[in-house]
Amino acid sequence: MKIGVPKEIKNNESRVGMTPAGVFELVKNGHTVYVQSGAGEGSGFFDGDYKSAGAILLDTIGLVYAMSEMIVKVKEPIEEEYDLVQKDQIVFTYFHFASSEPLTKAMIKSESICIAYETVEDEDGALPLLTPMSEVAGRMSIQQGARYLEKPVKGRGVLLGGVPGVQPGKVLVLGAGVVGIQAAKMAAGLGAHVTIMDVNMKRLRYVNDVMPSHVITEFSNEFNIRKHIKTHDLIIGGVLLKGAKAPKLITRDMLKSMRPGTVIVDVAVDQGGCVETTRPTTHEDPVYIIDDVVHYSVANMPGAVPYTSTVALTNVTLPYVLKLANLGWEEATDNDESLQKGLNIIKGEVVYREIIEAFDWEAEAV
Numbered sequence: 001m002k003i004g005v006p007k008e009i010k011n012n013e014s015r016v017g018m019t020p021a022g023v024f025e026l027v028k029n030g031h032t033v034y035v036q037s038g039a040g041e042g043s044g045f046f047d048g049d050y051k052s053a054g055a056i057l058l059d060t061i062g063l064v065y066a067m068s069e070m071i072v073k074v075k076e077p078i079e080e081e082y083d084l085v086q087k088d089q090i091v092f093t094y095f096h097f098a099s100s101e102p103l104t105k106a107m108i109k110s111e112s113i114c115i116a117y118e119t120v121e122d123e124d125g126a127l128p129l130l131t132p133m134s135e136v137a138g139r140m141s142i143q144q145g146a147r148y149l150e151k152p153v154k155g156r157g158v159l160l161g162g163v164p165g166v167q168p169g170k171v172l173v174l175g176a177g178v179v180g181i182q183a184a185k186m187a188a189g190l191g192a193h194v195t196i197m198d199v200n201m202k203r204l205r206y207v208n209d210v211m212p213s214h215v216i217t218e219f220s221n222e223f224n225i226r227k228h229i230k231t232h233d234l235i236i237g238g239v240l241l242k243g244a245k246a247p248k249l250i251t252r253d254m255l256k257s258m259r260p261g262t263v264i265v266d267v268a269v270d271q272g273g274c275v276e277t278t279r280p281t282t283h284e285d286p287v288y289i290i291d292d293v294v295h296y297s298v299a300n301m302p303g304a305v306p307y308t309s310t311v312a313l314t315n316v317t318l319p320y321v322l323k324l325a326n327l328g329w330e331e332a333t334d335n336d337e338s339l340q341k342g343l344n345i346i347k348g349e350v351v352y353r354e355i356i357e358a359f360d361w362e363a364e365a366v
């Protein structure tokens with residue numbers, strides 16, 4: 001199969017869809033890999049590395065799309081790429097369709113096969129291709145939150161770990177999934193007081209067992225959320241509904257009950273955010289303030305640490321890329337239920353129910 005790895009053109013996205021090691025494995029299996037010149041530079045992988053691994057370098061993104069049967073990316077195609085996607089072409093990437101109707105309609109129009117990393121699902125319900133980026137984003141949420149709590153950037157002026165004689169900062173984590181647990185781990189490591197909330201008691205019991213005593217678990221409901229946002233310095237939104245829009249756990253009116261300089265890091269922004277006032281931002285312009293509350297909602301947080309993120313992503317995507325390349329998408333998804341759940345749009349038809357529900361589309365009308 002002819003596989004293309006284009007350069008990511010989303011704002012400040014420095015990751016790349018595949019490392020040279022991944023290219024090497026594909027070439028070893030008899031496939032042709034086209035890599036756009038400069039695609040890996042942001043992640044620390046250079047054209048010479050890809051060429052040595054057996055890739056064929058192409059000068060433009062248009063050539064990569066035109067010559068490839070499958071495109072392997074990191075982020076969803078943006079508007080400039082919509083017309084580059086070809087009929088019957090496999091596009092394997094993070095899509096997060098439920099948060100973007102224009103993207104969804106563009107991919108329907110393209111009649112391509114859209115397989116979304118974020119909906120590939122194991123038998124136990126885990127999301128193996130989302131997990132490594134959730135781990136990165138969860139850890140980064142505390143790193144960024146601690147920074148924006150500083151007074152020069154309009155935060156409360158709180159040091160998360162405190163110092164002797166001064167109470168540590170308070171971190172509220174919404175969601176005890178991968179993002180939430182990684183955020184709680186990082187915050188606890190800094191010495192902050194952490195409250196982590198979820199509606200799944202099994203997850204809360206797990207957190208209670210593995211976290212230190214200064215990480216407190218509490219059942220998530222509106223009453224408890226309203227209570228805690230008044231006293232916590234940093235709020236992490238780590239809620240995920242597979243392939244669907246995130247629920248709005250913090251509404252606009254709740255901001256007024258928060259102390260000035262409170263920081264919200266909404267990691268769920270890719271799925272629309274779990275805070276009503278969330279809107280996607282970029283690494284170039286990451287924050288905005290509403291009602292004296294600092295909002296950080298960068299839609300590609302792991303893009304700030306592209307080397308770590310690219311290696312972690314290729315580690316988990318490569319087995320699926322190989323399967324798709326070796327067998328073709330139909331046989332590969334027929335033989336692998338996990339990969340089958342990654343199918344979102346097939347040749348103009350939406351096949352992932354949560355996308356239809358996100359836009360209130362009737363199945364017949366799609």
